[in-house]
Amino acid sequence: xxxxxxxxxxxxxxxxxxxxxxxxxDIFSQGKIPGFIHVGIGQEAVSAGVCSCLRERDVVFTTHRxxxxxxxxGIDLNRFMAEIYGRRDGFCKGKxxxxxxxxxxxxVAGSNGIVGGGLPxxxxxxxxxxxxxxxxxxxxxxxxxxxxxGTFHESLNLAALWNLPVVFCCENNGWxxxxxxxxxxxxxxxxxxxxxxxxxxxxxxxxxxxxxxxEAEKAVERAIRGMGPTLLECKTHRWLGHYVGxxxxxxxxxxxxxxxxxxxxxxFQKYLLENKHVDxxxxxxxxxxxxxxxxxxxxxxxxxxxxPAEELFTDVYA
Amino acid sequence: MRETxxxxxxxxxxxxxxxxxEDVFVVGEDVGGPGGAxxxxxxxxEAYGERRVRDTPISESAIIGLAIGAAAEGLRPVAxxxxxxxxxxxxxxxxNQMAKTRYMFGGMYTLPVVVRAPGGAGLNAGPQHSQxxxxxxxxxxxxxxxxxxxxxxxxxxxxxxxxxDNPVIFLEHKALYGSKGxxxxxxxxxxxxxxxxxxxxxxxxxxxxxxxxxxxxDAAKDLSKDGIEAEVIDLRTITPLDRETIFTSVEKxxxxxxxxxxxxxxxxxxxxxxxxxxxxxxxxxxxVLRVGAPFVxxxxxxxxxxxxxxxxxxxxxxxxxxx
Numbered sequence: 001x002x003x004x005x006x007x008x009x010x011x012x013x014x015x016x017x018x019x020x021x022x023x024x025x026d027i028f029s030q031g032k033i034p035g036f037i038h039v040g041i042g043q044e045a046v047s048a049g050v051c052s053c054l055r056e057r058d059v060v061f062t063t064h065r066x067x068x069x070x071x072x073x074g075i076d077l078n079r080f081m082a083e084i085y086g087r088r089d090g091f092c093k094g095k096x097x098x099x100x101x102x103x104x105x106x107x108v109a110g111s112n113g114i115v116g117g118g119l120p121x122x123x124x125x126x127x128x129x130x131x132x133x134x135x136x137x138x139x140x141x142x143x144x145x146x147x148x149x150g151t152f153h154e155s156l157n158l159a160a161l162w163n164l165p166v167v168f169c170c171e172n173n174g175w176x177x178x179x180x181x182x183x184x185x186x187x188x189x190x191x192x193x194x195x196x197x198x199x200x201x202x203x204x205x206x207x208x209x210x211x212x213x214x215e216a217e218k219a220v221e222r223a224i225r226g227m228g229p230t231l232l233e234c235k236t237h238r239w240l241g242h243y244v245g246x247x248x249x250x251x252x253x254x255x256x257x258x259x260x261x262x263x264x265x266x267x268f269q270k271y272l273l274e275n276k277h278v279d280x281x282x283x284x285x286x287x288x289x290x291x292x293x294x295x296x297x298x299x300x301x302x303x304x305x306x307x308p309a310e311e312l313f314t315d316v317y318a
Numbered sequence: 319m320r321e322t323x324x325x326x327x328x329x330x331x332x333x334x335x336x337x338x339x340e341d342v343f344v345v346g347e348d349v350g351g352p353g354g355a356x357x358x359x360x361x362x363x364e365a366y367g368e369r370r371v372r373d374t375p376i377s378e379s380a381i382i383g384l385a386i387g388a389a390a391e392g393l394r395p396v397a398x399x400x401x402x403x404x405x406x407x408x409x410x411x412x413x414n415q416m417a418k419t420r421y422m423f424g425g426m427y428t429l430p431v432v433v434r435a436p437g438g439a440g441l442n443a444g445p446q447h448s449q450x451x452x453x454x455x456x457x458x459x460x461x462x463x464x465x466x467x468x469x470x471x472x473x474x475x476x477x478x479x480x481x482x483d484n485p486v487i488f489l490e491h492k493a494l495y496g497s498k499g500x501x502x503x504x505x506x507x508x509x510x511x512x513x514x515x516x517x518x519x520x521x522x523x524x525x526x527x528x529x530x531x532x533x534x535x536d537a538a539k540d541l542s543k544d545g546i547e548a549e550v551i552d553l554r555t556i557t558p559l560d561r562e563t564i565f566t567s568v569e570k571x572x573x574x575x576x577x578x579x580x581x582x583x584x585x586x587x588x589x590x591x592x593x594x595x596x597x598x599x600x601x602x603x604x605x606v607l608r609v610g611a612p613f614v615x616x617x618x619x620x621x622x623x624x625x626x627x628x629x630x631x632x633x634x635x636x637x638x639x640x641x
Contacts, residue, residue, distance in 0.1 A: 090424070091423075091424065091426070092422065092423045092424030092426060093424035093425070094424070095421065095422060095423075095424045096422055096423055096424060100422045100423065102423045102426055104426055109387075109390070110419075110422075110423055110426075112415075113414075114410055114414050114415070117410055117411070117414060117415055119383065120379055120380045120382070120383020120384060120386075120387070120411060121383045121384075121386045121387040121390075121411075121415060122383075122387060123380060123383060123384050123387060124383055124384040124385060124386055124387020124388040124389075124390070124391075124395075125387040125388070125390065125391060126387075127384055127387065127388050128387065128388045128390075128391035128392070128393050129391075131343070131369065131388070131393060132391075150379060151379050151380070151383065151410075151411075154375070154377035154379050154380035154383075155380055155383065157375055157377065157380075158374065158375060158377060158380045158384065161375070314425065315420050315421045315424060315425035316420070316421050316459050316460055317420070317460070317462075317484050318420060318428045318429075318483035318484050
């Protein structure tokens with residue numbers, strides 16, 4: 001059972017992720033951030049539900065759509081923002097940007113620009129924990145699209161075989177870039193594949209943060225107790241395009257509007273209000289606090305210098 | 319000093335480094351119970367057990383990913399990929415992940431990974447089991463590429479690679495596995511990034527790597543009969559390339575031939591030739607010539623026409639001596 005403090009924490013994480021990503025869309029559209037970014041607006045319950053049951057020493061591997069996963073794991077917002085701006089005070093000195101953000105302190109191993117690329121590395125991270133008998137869990141986030149990469153098969157097989165302390169969390173938003181799930185796979189539930197590797201597979205409503213949290217807790221518990229990996233599929237909805245600015249010509253207007261009905265934040269707020277855990281005033285206060293956090297982070301990022309040209313040559317080799 | 323085979327030199331390096339450092343582990347297909355497809359890991363399972371000698375499924379991407387993830391946490395994996403050709407099966411993990419992790423994350427990670435893989439032709443293993451792919455990896459910033467020619471260098475370089483804090487692609491030559499050479503009884507290391515002058519000469523420099531070093535030495539012996547003294551440089555490490563040793567030699571000889579077993583086109587010979595031409599054209603008395611394989615896959619049945627050899631190297635040397 002999730003206590004009140006934890007319920008409020010879940011709400012905070014979800015709202016924070018949403019508002020940060022809305023802000024990123026905004027500043028990207030204003031041309032303040034170079035490159036391209038991928039946001040997961042509508043998918044916040046997955047990051048919050050899973051990461052909220054992890055300890056600081058547990059490690060997450062995130063995806064190209066991984067802002068929420070990193071933020072929910074507790075990455076510092078100021079340095080996160082500076083990284084996205086490509087500035088020197090970012091976690092990776094600005095060399096990573098939105099797509100490769102990482103923070104060892106926060107247990108965010110790094111997001112990957114290659115679909116499915118992080119899966120075997122997460123297995124290696126869990127292997128290191130097992131090798132050294134460390135009490136920690138590795139969570140590897142990936143999308144539904146990645147479940148058709150060869151690395152998915154190789155990684156799940158090996159992790160199950162060696163009983164590694166890892167949770168494979170499939171954040172299934174129904175879209176592999178511009179292609180819907182029914183076009184690229186016959187199965188509806190990706191978790192069904194778990195059985196073929198000899199591991200437990202679970203599918204949950206990924207827009208219900210308490211359901212995600214409950215199943216994530218069980219999966220983490222199994223990993224900690226040496227009962228091996230779990231494939232946890234969280235079915236959610238991607239509200240926006242593959243990248244910010246994607247005109248989404250491959251989706252109907254109705255569908256784009258329809259998915260907003262699944263809003264995990266409104267749903268959770270309703271639950272909290274109905275059960276008198278919070279009132280409207282609390283929600284307003286939460287929003288105001290997050291707004292201040294974001295403003296501070298933006299100021300921090302914008303005041304951080306771009307790395308000098310010499311930085312081009314550092315960190316190629318140790 | 320004692321005589322040993324190249325493959326045993328590899329095995330000795332693994333044994334010694336595993337004994338020295340608990341963080342070193344070996345992972346790959348058939349490396350444990352079977353002792354490796356070419357028996358490089360023979361005896362490791364008995365000595366260090368299942369925890370540190372890991373037999374894997376036939377999953378090259380998982381092997382390399384595992385090594386990356388473990389190395390980022392401070393372990394020192396030595397991954398074996400059974401044939402260098404199979405490195406192409408896990409190119410994403412090698413090139414997009416392993417090579418870029420440190421840079422991409424702003425120096426957050428150190429990746430002491432060694433990927434051992436036997437390459438080269440000469441065993442009639444056919445087009446998918448005989449390639450020399452060093453140039454592919456030498457082209458990727460973030461990787462080091464090592465390619466020993468002798469048992470002495472194989473052992474010393476492998477030990478240095480395991481102790482190095484960077485990802486190293488360690489390309490052994492399977493046709494050299496049975497070759498013999500002297501190695502010291504006491505422990506020694508061969509530094510990465512340092513070429514070795516295997517023969518001193520004044521008339522022409524021959525830069526070679528891996529098995530071509532032996533062909534170059536044979537060619538040099540032959541040329542010596544005609545009064546041509548070739549200096550033979552064994553690169554040992556492809557990247558970081560030891561430019562100084564090459565420059566110093568070419569300053570002395572003013573002539574350069576580069577020999578490698580990989581196809582000549584777009585190979586390391588092209589890089590070395592361009593580098594020397596760019597940096598020291600004034601010292602050159604002749605064009606730089608390359609010796610390499612023709613631009614065809616490695617045939618199962620026609621290897622002897624495919625493989626560059628001492629005769630080809632000697633012919634190239636005679637050509638540069640004409641200027």
